[in-house]
Every structure is written in structure tokens, then in C-alpha cells.
Amino acid sequence: MQPFVDGRYNMSKGRSAEGFDSLLVSITSNTGLTGWGEMAPLGSFYSAAFAAGARAGIVEIAPHLLGEDPRALTRINRLMDTIFRGHPYIKSALDMACSDLTARAAEVPLVTMLGGQENDMADLYKVVTHGSVEEMIANARRIITEGFHRLQVKVGGKVHDDIERVAAVAGSVPKGTVIFCDANAGWTTYQARQFVDATREIDYTLEQPCVSIDDCLSVRRSLNKPMVLDESVTSLEEMLDIHRKGAADGLTLKISRLGGVTKTRQIRDIAVDLGFMITVEDTGGAEVDTAAMAHLSLSTPEERRLHAIAFHQWVTVRTATNAPPVIGSRMGIPDGPGLGIDVDLALLGTPFFETSH
Structure with a gap:
């Protein structure tokens, strides 16, 4: 378990978490190189994923990968999808470890194999979690004093309370602060339209107001601001459906939700060509997962990149x-081949599962 520095993380509908329950995977080749991957769901309420399920799934999948070439990323992914249907979050850390190992074997940073590094650094945002008006104002001001100018304000609760919260936060931060209002699919279309209508004079981007793509599209038709979808992007097919329907201006791609670095890169590249703005992140994690997010973010064309998270x-x-x-x-990204990170084995303790060829 990785407890949060700032304590409980609060979202809409009373959902909260005390930290990330992280799964770390290492894959070692017959040449002695090791690649690392990480997957950490935000509780069991955010995505169709949970940490105990990931651990159980790894035990099922890993033995089938023995003897395979970890550099053959497409083959590895097809094999995982063949022997274990669905559950992409389980496969994410395995694919990440193979991606890390592949870049280490080539003696290049992973960003090079993901299309090349666009620039040195990506802009970060910080989250203003759900709370009272006073708490959210204080949180937003603290983030600004830390030098940040991009905020993701959590909404998706009682609409009139959210309207008050967002108006108060927007009025308490400097003009020009970038604000995303993220409902985490917490509203009905009725509620989302109430929020949109009451906040027309506030400058923000609306993120995932409702559960389904069609409901979000319905809200977007009355929206005078950009819309980003996150929870709706679960596969290449869903991304293409969003594009066909014109349901969003931007996408948040989460590595574990899509099944790993390889599939995230594929969807990212097509989405960029289709004109979407892109954020690449994940459902949680620490140094390993954040490094993967950084490599994917900085290989995204700068003009199509929204922001990242640390x-x-x-x-x-x-x-x-x-x-x-x-x-x-x-x-930025760490120096060195692959992900560039060096895992501290002494901190990890005894592995819950090991297998070898």
C-alpha cells in the first residue's frame, strides 16, 4: 500500500481512497536484463479493476509468457489476450515491464521507441479534491502558491453545491489558471446540463460528466466549452466511436485501463492523427508507473498534449x-535506458509470486 501524502482522496458520490494498492512486476530475460512494470488502481470504485484481481490474474498469465521474446510486444499482447480474455488492467504491468526491458536491451530511453522525445518537460496539473467550499479554496490556493497553474477541480456531486464550489475556486485563483472540472462520470445528463448552464461565464474544460459516450455527447451539444473524456476511453474501438460521434475534443488515456504501454501508444498515435488533445496518465502508481506516463507524455506531440500528473x-x-x-x-523523464528508473528491491520485500523457465 502507498498512502497519500495529503491524506484521503475524495471524489464525487462519497468515493474516497487512502492510497494506491500497487502491483509491481519484473521480467528478466535470459541475458540478465530486467524490466519493470506497475499497476495501481484507485480503490475498487474508479475503474473496472481492483488490486486483488490484478495479483490473481498475474499468477494466471505469467507462466504462459515464459520462453517468449519480451521484445515482441505485439505478439506478447496477442498472447495475453488469447489466454486471458478481457481484464486489460491485469496485463498492463506485464506489458510495461516488457516495454522497459525492450528499450533497455536497445540501450535507449523508452521515449525513443514510443516515437521520439518532443521536448524536455511536460506541464503538470494538480487535483482539488471534493470538499467544502472553504476546503477547496484553501487547496486551490495552496497549489497555486506551489507554482502550479493547472487545476483539476472535482465535481460530480450535488449540482448546486458543485456550482458554488467551482465558482468559488475560479474566483480565488489568478486569472489565466487552467481549470478542468472533472465529474468522473458522476452526473446524469439533467444534472450536467444544470451545471453547464449555471457556469457559462467561468473558463474551464469539462471532463467526463456522464457515464456513457452518448450521454456525454448529449451534454456537449449544449456546451460552450471543450470537453475531455476519460472513463469512456477503454479501447481503440471506444476511441474511434468517440471520434465518429464528435463526442469530445480531448482524451485522457490511462495505461492500465487500456492494457499497457503498447496499446496506449497505439491509441495515442491514432487519436493524435484524428485531431484529439491528449493526456496520458494512469489510475495510480509511484515511480515506475509515473516514469511510463512521462515517456508516453513526452513522446506525444507538444501541440496535442494537454498535461501530465506526477x-x-x-x-x-x-x-x-x-x-x-x-x-x-x-x-521530465529519468536519465537512462528503458523507463530510466532503478527499483529498490530492499523496499519491496518478498514477492507474492515468482515463476521461471
């Missing part, structure tokens, strides 16, 4: 050194 700074437990560097409100 999850390794959210948690109190350190599992690796040479973490993604954060300077002010921007994040």
Missing part, C-alpha cells in the same frame, strides 16, 4: 530511485 509525488512510499524529475510545475 503520481510518485502523491505517495509516502518510495519504491525506486532516479524518479521522473519534477521542476516547479513540469515533469
Whole structure:
């Protein structure tokens, strides 16, 4: 378990978590190189994933990978999908470890194999979690004093309370602060339209107001602002459906939700070509997962990149050194081949599962 530095993380509908329950995977080749992967769901309420399920699934899948070439990423993914249907979050850390190992074998940073590094640093945002008006104002002001100018404000609760919260937060931060209002699919279309109508004079981007793509599209038709979808992006097919329907301007791609670095890169590249703005992140994690997010973010064309998040700074437990560097409100990638991180084995304890060829 990786407890949060700032305590409980609150979302709409009373959902909350005390930290990330993280799964770390290592894959070692017959040449002695090791690649690392990480998957950490935000509780069991956020995505169709839970940590105990990931651990059980790894035990089922891992033995089938023995003897395979970890550099054959497409083959590895097809094999995992053949022997274990669905459950992409279970496969995410395995694919990440193979991606790390592949880049290490080539002696290049992973960003090079993901299309090339666009620039040195990605802009970061921080989250203003659900709370009272006073708590959210204080949180937003604290984040601004830390040098950040991009906020994700959690909404998706009682609409009139959310209207008051967002108006108060927007009025308490400097003009020009970038604000995303993220409902985490917490509203009906009726509630979302109430919020949209009452906040027309506030400058923000609306993120995932409702559960389904069609409901979000219905809200977007009356929206005078950009819309980003997150929870709706579960596969290449869903991303293409969003594009066909014109349901969003931007997408948040979460590595574990899509099944790993390989599939995230595929969807990212097609989405960029289709004109979407892109954020690449995950459902949680520390140094390993954040490094993967950084490599994917910085290989996304700068003009199509929205922002990133530094999850390794959210948690109190350190599992690796040479973490993604954060300077002010921007994040880079670690130096070195692959993900560039060095996992501290002494901190991990005894593996819950090991298998070998």
C-alpha cells in the first residue's frame, strides 16, 4: 500500500481512497536484463479493476509468457489476450515491464521507441479534491502558491453545491489558471446540463460528466466549452466511436485501463492523427508507473498534449530511485535506458509470486 501524502482522496458520490494498492512486476530475460512494470488502481470504485484481481490474474498469465521474446510486444499482447480474455488492467504491468526491458536491451530511453522525445518537460496539473467550499479554496490556493497553474477541480456531486464550489475556486485563483472540472462520470445528463448552464461565464474544460459516450455527447451539444473524456476511453474501438460521434475534443488515456504501454501508444498515435488533445496518465502508481506516463507524455506531440500528473509525488512510499524529475510545475523523464528508473528491491520485500523457465 502507498498512502497519500495529503491524506484521503475524495471524489464525487462519497468515493474516497487512502492510497494506491500497487502491483509491481519484473521480467528478466535470459541475458540478465530486467524490466519493470506497475499497476495501481484507485480503490475498487474508479475503474473496472481492483488490486486483488490484478495479483490473481498475474499468477494466471505469467507462466504462459515464459520462453517468449519480451521484445515482441505485439505478439506478447496477442498472447495475453488469447489466454486471458478481457481484464486489460491485469496485463498492463506485464506489458510495461516488457516495454522497459525492450528499450533497455536497445540501450535507449523508452521515449525513443514510443516515437521520439518532443521536448524536455511536460506541464503538470494538480487535483482539488471534493470538499467544502472553504476546503477547496484553501487547496486551490495552496497549489497555486506551489507554482502550479493547472487545476483539476472535482465535481460530480450535488449540482448546486458543485456550482458554488467551482465558482468559488475560479474566483480565488489568478486569472489565466487552467481549470478542468472533472465529474468522473458522476452526473446524469439533467444534472450536467444544470451545471453547464449555471457556469457559462467561468473558463474551464469539462471532463467526463456522464457515464456513457452518448450521454456525454448529449451534454456537449449544449456546451460552450471543450470537453475531455476519460472513463469512456477503454479501447481503440471506444476511441474511434468517440471520434465518429464528435463526442469530445480531448482524451485522457490511462495505461492500465487500456492494457499497457503498447496499446496506449497505439491509441495515442491514432487519436493524435484524428485531431484529439491528449493526456496520458494512469489510475495510480509511484515511480515506475509515473516514469511510463512521462515517456508516453513526452513522446506525444507538444501541440496535442494537454498535461501530465506526477503520481510518485502523491505517495509516502518510495519504491525506486532516479524518479521522473519534477521542476516547479513540469515533469521530465529519468536519465537512462528503458523507463530510466532503478527499483529498490530492499523496499519491496518478498514477492507474492515468482515463476521461471
